[in-house]
Amino acid sequence: MEEVIKILEQIKPGVDFNTEENLIEDEILDSFDIVTLVAKLNDEFDIEITPADLVPENFNSAEKIYELVTRLEEE
Amino acid sequence: MKNLIKAFIFIIILIIIICVLNRVFSPVGSSEGGWYVAGAMRDIYKQQKNSIDVLYVGDSNVYTGISPLEIYNNIGVTGFSASTPQQDIIGSYYFIKGFFKRQNPKVVMLETGEFFTLRENFTELGMRSEIDYMNSGFDKLDILNDKCLNLTFAEKLSYLFPVIRFHDRYQRLTEFDIRKLVQNAEISYKGYLYEFKTEKYKNKSKNNYKEYKKYEEEHKKKDIEKLDLKIPEYIDEKIDLLIKLCKEKNSELVLITMPVTDDRAIEKHEVIKEYAKQKGLKYVDFNMEIEDPINWETDTQDKGDHLNIRGAEKVGRYISKYLSENFDLENKKEKPEYKKWNESLQAYNERKKEDNV
Amino acid sequence: MLINSIEFIIFLFVLVIIYKLMPKRFKWVVLLIASYIFFALNSGKYTVFIILSTLSIYITALKIDKIGNNASQKAKAIENKEEKKKLKNEAKKKKKIVLIIGIIVNISMLVILKYSGFLIGEFNHLFKINIPVFKFLLPLGISYYTLQAISYIVDVYRGKIKAEKNFGKVALFLVYFPQLVEGPIGRFDRLADQLYRPNEITYKTITYGSQLMLWGYFKKMVIADRVAMYVNYVFENYTEYTFLIIILAIVGYTLQIYAEFSGGIDIVRGASEIFGIELDKNFERPFFAKSIDEFWRRWNITLGAWLKEYIFYPISLSKVSLKITSISNKYFKKSNLSKVSAVALSLFCVWLGNGIWHGSGWKYIIYGMYYYVIMMLGKIFAPLGEKIIKILKIKTEVFSYKLWQILRTTGFVCIGMLIFRADNLKIAFSMFKSIFKVNHLERIFNGEAFLLGGIKVQDIIILIISSLIMLYISIKQEKGMKVRDTLAKQNILFRWIILYGVIFSIIIFGIYGEGYNVQSFIYGGF
Structure with missing residues (x-):
């Protein structure tokens, strides 16, 4: 979880990712950020996030992102 | 339920406003250009029921040349001129048909000025003027659905709702367009468009009567087959319908030709004369058969195209004479039901007096 | 049938009545048939292409689902994790192949119909040969429904949605008439349910829907078509003008396309809303x-x-x-x-x-x-x-x-x-350059610059007022106002005045009919 937040802060400094729960709808992360984020997550956790996973529900908060990562790690 | 009523009221108001806009935006009878003249017959549907004995139908030559009040003045016979600019036979047919629903004219005089007009030469001015004046819904639907006109759905719609066609007139609306909503025809001349102005014909010596006499001598043996003038089929069809209609209504259809300066007037006369004979119709041509001819120096308002009031007076005399010689029509002058007619006549005569006619 | 035609209004009117009267089970069928009628009226024999498209995605989606189901069923029987993974990957590969075939089928129909002329032309030019170019008419909305078709099979592939088993329903998703004209490009997950469920047509859906349509017609007919007169004229005679006139034409075109496009979308969204379907x-x-x-x-x-x-x-x-x-x-x-x-x-x-x-x-x-x-x-x-x-x-x-x-x-x-x-890049570039040239300044001061292409002073006044209305509404919306809700809360008198105002502005100030050359008729003859 901490690692996820660290990556997020690299991408978009100055946002409190512990509390934000609407990263996509509030347009805090745009599609470019998402792409950067996914590339980093893939590298960091050795997973493969596919376009099918790119839905707002998976990226709206740091927690949601972490859930996605753990799910993919298990597979 | 409440909503249904609301919607209903909303639509009723919408329709009312659209009807008002139709009147305002239609140029027919407005102050605009050539459209203005159609205003002459504005009160055709306001005439007392079964009060008209003679119906005159035709194009601009009729409403500028036949003044029913003139004839009423002479012999007390009531008439109305249901004529609009460039009126084609289709318009004439439906005018007559519609007229019979409210009136019972003994004589229907159909002018032949448009007898050689081809179907493809109909003008919008002509069609709009006649159709817009068919006030009551069903006459209008009748003519719109006539096969000969061959109107598309959108065109029909635009005839029913002239605002669709003329909405851009918002740039040219005058107070006249608003006034025509509330005002009845100012003074009813029974479809006659009064004009006093004179503009003489350039060829002052025009005398159809003399020319025709000369022609008759030269062509003892008439050979109209050789002429390239032909009455189009669509006109023939409608004439047949009219003959049938008039027979049903115990009325007589008469073809008339108004005085013209047309170079081919004689040839046209020959063709129509022959045609009338075939159909068993009376035909009277005010060009060739009357010795006291129109004076094209004083009797025309626009260099020989249309007659003015002086011309109309003369034509009125011919028609009066013709009607009393050929038909047994009642003199209504003394009848109390026709008080209104006498009032109209008085106003008409006063107008003439003002103009020193 | 254009959406700004009286025929469309009548079509919609009849459809509303039929939809309302139809038993619940068949309501979606009404939409399907009506949409096909709409499509066929516009595209004639080209209707076959949308049917082909529908068929291709219907089969593709079912196939993908079947591969997925088979694989997971087999996987259940296997304990070994490694083998399970292998099986899954194999299934994925198969699914991918099917998906790609599906996409290719749809894209190639689009390419042949829409782009073959351009491609063959360029090809001929490049190799100095002469392959004959076929001119195709385009089936209605092919650019839109092809994207929808692709999104449907990709979403099935991604597991976002299940493949629809009813062919008619897939067909309706593609052919649903409001979105054929100029979008919006619908997605199965948001649209499908709305299309297939029996919607209730109510006073609210009718009034809200038709209000949105009215607003669309206003933008299209009063603003877009009016400013288009100026824009078309300047773009046709671009060599004669510089500076302000070119700028006005470009800005005017931007206004035109916005009013036209967003207006068109309002019309179709409004029409759809009447049936309780939100695009x-x-x-x-x-x-x-x-x-x-x-x-x-x-x-x-x-x-x-x-x-x-x-x-x-x-x-x-x-x-x-x-x-x-x-x-x-x-x-x-x-x-x-x-x-x-x-x-x-x-x-x-x-x-x-x-x-x-x-x-x-x-x-x-x-x-x-x-x-x-x-x-x-x-x-x-x-x-x-x-x-x-x-x-x-x-x-x-x-x-x-x-x-x-x-x-x-x-x-x-x-x-x-x-x-x-601009007709081509050369013209676009030359127009761009002439923005920075100035000549005939007097045209600006004597007003000639504004009165081009049949635009009259009245038109300019109407354009300014209606654009300001559009701006006002946009600002209000930007601040979160729901225009139709707000309107519904007003007193009936005010509400109706507004509605009649919009209706009659469209009737009177809209650019339509032959009215724009009436003048030439009037003195035609007496």
């Missing part, structure tokens, strides 16, 4: 955007979203792209450039796709590339801009700065529109 929004006041990115999130939204989901993300996450990203990460470290290079390829594909989608021809490709370059430059120089703002102590939260951002964005968009509207 996706396609516009969200694009001219309040403060950047080009934002503009494209507000303009033709459903196209942008489609490109994002089905081109941008897949390409960004493709092996090639990821490789570029990890390499650039090493080189540029945390700098902005690593972020930019990560999307360089996928963004290129998006804008190429966007350009080509708009039409066949080089100018559309350039149109796409124009936005690509602007966006990339924007990304590259973003940190620089921030630095400048810091150094100069520019306040960014004030109105004037926001206005500057909006105007800057609009300026870029207008230039894009110039490329889009």
Whole structure:
């Protein structure tokens, strides 16, 4: 979880990712950020996030992102 | 339920406003250009029921040349001129048909000025003027659905709702367009468009009567087959319908030709004369058969195209004479039901007096 | 049948009655039949293409689902984790092949019908040969429904939705008539349920729907078609004009296309709303955007979203792209450039796709590339801009700065529109140059500059007033007002005055019918 937040802060400094729960709808992360984020997550956790996973529900908060990562790690 | 009523009221108001806009935006009878003249017959549907004995139908030559009040003045016979600019036979047919629903004219005089007009030469001015004046819904639907006109759905719609066609007139609306909503025809001349102005014909010596006499001598043996003038089929069809209609209504259809300066007037006369004979119709041509001819120096308002009031007076005399010689029509002058007619006549005569006619 | 025709209104009216009277089970069938009638009236024998498209995605989706189901059933029986994974990967591969076939079928129909003329022409030009070019008429909305078709099978592939087993229902998803004219591009997950369930047509759906339609007609007929008179004239005679007139024509065209496109969308969304079916929004006041990115999130939204989901993300996450990203990460470290290079390829594909989608021809490709370059430059120089703002102590939260951002964005968009509207690139470029030339200044001062192409003073007044109304409503919406809700709360008198006002503005001030050459008739004869 901490690692996820660290990556997020690299991408978009100055946002409190512990509390934000609407990263996509509030347009805090745009599609470019998402792409950067996914590339980093893939590298960091050795997973493969596919376009099918790119839905707002998976990226709206740091927690949601972490859930996605753990799910993919298990597979 | 409440909503249904609301919607209903909303639509009723919408329709009312659209009807008002139709009147305002239609140029027919407005102050605009050539459209203005159609205003002459504005009160055709306001005439007392079964009060008209003679119906005159035709194009601009009729409403500028036949003044029913003139004839009423002479012999007390009531008439109305249901004529609009460039009126084609289709318009004439439906005018007559519609007229019979409210009136019972003994004589229907159909002018032949448009007898050689081809179907493809109909003008919008002509069609709009006649159709817009068919006030009551069903006459209008009748003519719109006539096969000969061959109107598309959108065109029909635009005839029913002239605002669709003329909405851009918002740039040219005058107070006249608003006034025509509330005002009845100012003074009813029974479809006659009064004009006093004179503009003489350039060829002052025009005398159809003399020319025709000369022609008759030269062509003892008439050979109209050789002429390239032909009455189009669509006109023939409608004439047949009219003959049938008039027979049903115990009325007589008469073809008339108004005085013209047309170079081919004689040839046209020959063709129509022959045609009338075939159909068993009376035909009277005010060009060739009357010795006291129109004076094209004083009797025309626009260099020989249309007659003015002086011309109309003369034509009125011919028609009066013709009607009393050929038909047994009642003199209504003394009848109390026709008080209104006498009032109209008085106003008409006063107008003439003002103009020193 | 155009959506701004009386026939469309009658069609809709009859459809509402039939839909309302139909038993619940058949309501969606009514929509299907009506949509096919609508389609066939417009496209005639080309209707066969949408049927082919429907058939292809119907089969593709079922096949994909079947492969998936078979694999998971087999997987249940297997204990070994490794083997399970292998089985899954095999299934995935198979599914992918089926998907790609499905996509190719749909794309090739689009390419043959829409782009073959251009492609063959270029090919002939390149190799100095002469392959005959077929001129096809386009089936109605092919650019839209093809994208919908692809999104459907991709979504099934991704497991986002289940394949629909009823062929008629798949057909309705593609052919649903309001979205055929100019979008919005619907998605199965949001649209399908609404289409198939029996919707209740109520007083509210009728009034709300027709109000939205009215607003659309107003924008289209009063604003767009009017300003088009000026725009068309100047673009036709562009060599004669410079400076202000060219600027007016370009800005006018931007206004025209916005009013026309968003108006058209309002009409079809309104029509759909009557049936209780809400189509996706396609516009969200694009001219309040403060950047080009934002503009494209507000303009033709459903196209942008489609490109994002089905081109941008897949390409960004493709092996090639990821490789570029990890390499650039090493080189540029945390700098902005690593972020930019990560999307360089996928963004290129998006804008190429966007350009080509708009039409066949080089100018559309350039149109796409124009936005690509602007966006990339924007990304590259973003940190620089921030630095400048810091150094100069520019306040960014004030109105004037926001206005500057909006105007800057609009300026870029207008230039894009110039490329889009001009007959070819040469003309676009030459018009762009003549903006900076000034001659015949007197035309501006004697008003001649504004009265081109049959525009009269009255038209200018109407344009100004109606554009201000549009602006006013946009500002209110931007602040969160729901126009129709607000209107519904007003007293009946005020509400009706507004509605009659809109209706009669359209009837009287709309540009339609032959009225615009009445003058020539009137003196035709007496």
